[in-house]
Amino acid sequence: MSDLARARRFIDVFELARTAGEVEGVLPVAQMLRLRPSLVRPEGELAFEMCGHVDPRGRPAALLSFRGKALMTCDRCSAPVTCELRGSARFYFVRTEQELARIPVDEGEDEPLLGSERFDLHELLEDEAILALPISPRHADCAAPALAAPDTGVEATGKLHPFASLAQLKSRRQ
Numbered sequence: 231m232s233d234l235a236r237a238r239r240f241i242d243v244f245e246l247a248r249t250a251g252e253v254e255g256v257l258p259v260a261q262m263l264r265l266r267p268s269l270v271r272p273e274g275e276l277a278f279e280m281c282g283h284v285d286p287r288g289r290p291a292a293l294l295s296f297r298g299k300a301l302m303t304c305d306r307c308s309a310p311v312t313c314e315l316r317g318s319a320r321f322y323f324v325r326t327e328q329e330l331a332r333i334p335v336d337e338g339e340d341e342p343l344l345g346s347e348r349f350d351l352h353e354l355l356e357d358e359a360i361l362a363l364p365i366s367p368r369h370a371d372c373a374a375p376a377l378a379a380p381d382t383g384v385e386a387t388g389k390l391h392p393f394a395s396l397a398q399l400k401s402r403r404q
Contacts, residue, residue, distance in 0.1 A: 239352045243323045243345040246282030247290030253351065254279040259300065262356045268363055270301045270310045278355050290345060291322040296355060302367040311369050317362040323349075 241253055259265065260272040276298035285291040295318040304311040323345025324330050333342045343354070 239350060240348045241280070241351050242347040243282065243292060243343075243349045244290050244325075244347065246280070247284055247292060247323065249282065250284075251282045252279060257352055257355055259298070261352070262359065265300075265356055265360055265363075268300075268302065268360070270303055273301055274299050276315065276355060276359055278351075280351060285322055285340065287322075289322040289324075291320065291340060293318060293320050294354065294358060296358060296362075298359075300359075300363065302364070304369050304372055305366045306368050306372040309369070311367050311372075313364050313367050315359055315362045317358055319358055321354075 238253060238255055245251070246253065254277075256275045256277050258272075258275045259269070262272070266272045276296050278294065278296040280292050280294045282290070282292045297314075297316040300313050300315050301310050302313050303309070320340040321343045322340050323343055324333070325345060327344060330342055330344050
């Protein structure tokens with residue numbers, strides 16, 4: 231079962247795993263409301279593929295892969311920079327919240343998710359795209375110097391840094 235579609239949002243993850251099915255498609259970035267605030271403009275799309283299977287422990291599982299581009303703000307020059315978004319993640323699905331709550335946080339590489347017959351694939355894709363965003367987007371050849379705030383001794387909270395006066399004394403001695 232292979233679906234190439236823009237609009238396919240909900241899938242039965244248990245059936246996908248049981249039949250070793252595949253779902254692939256593209257999702258416009260403009261539809262990702264939680265991702266959009268991190269971007270300059272919500273342009274482009276993410277291509278994705280989700281392949282279902284039953285894992286070695288007999289659990290319904292899937293591998294999600296995606297790729298695309300996002301327009302972010304360069305941390306050095308503040309101009310738009312195109313960033314590659316790509317990733318893959320492995321999941322296995324449980325049927326109840328109680329079952330999910332019993333799973334230890336650091337059990338393994340595969341992440342447990344609450345599955346359903348109407349699983350929101352777009353929401354999962356958006357979650358993974360947000361995790362794939364670069365922490366500090368920059369142009370590869372950005373010539374602008376990093377802007378550093380002068381050391382005034384005042385922290386971002388507005389409090390005077392306790393050693394600010396010592397730094398001033400040290401600079402007077404030299």
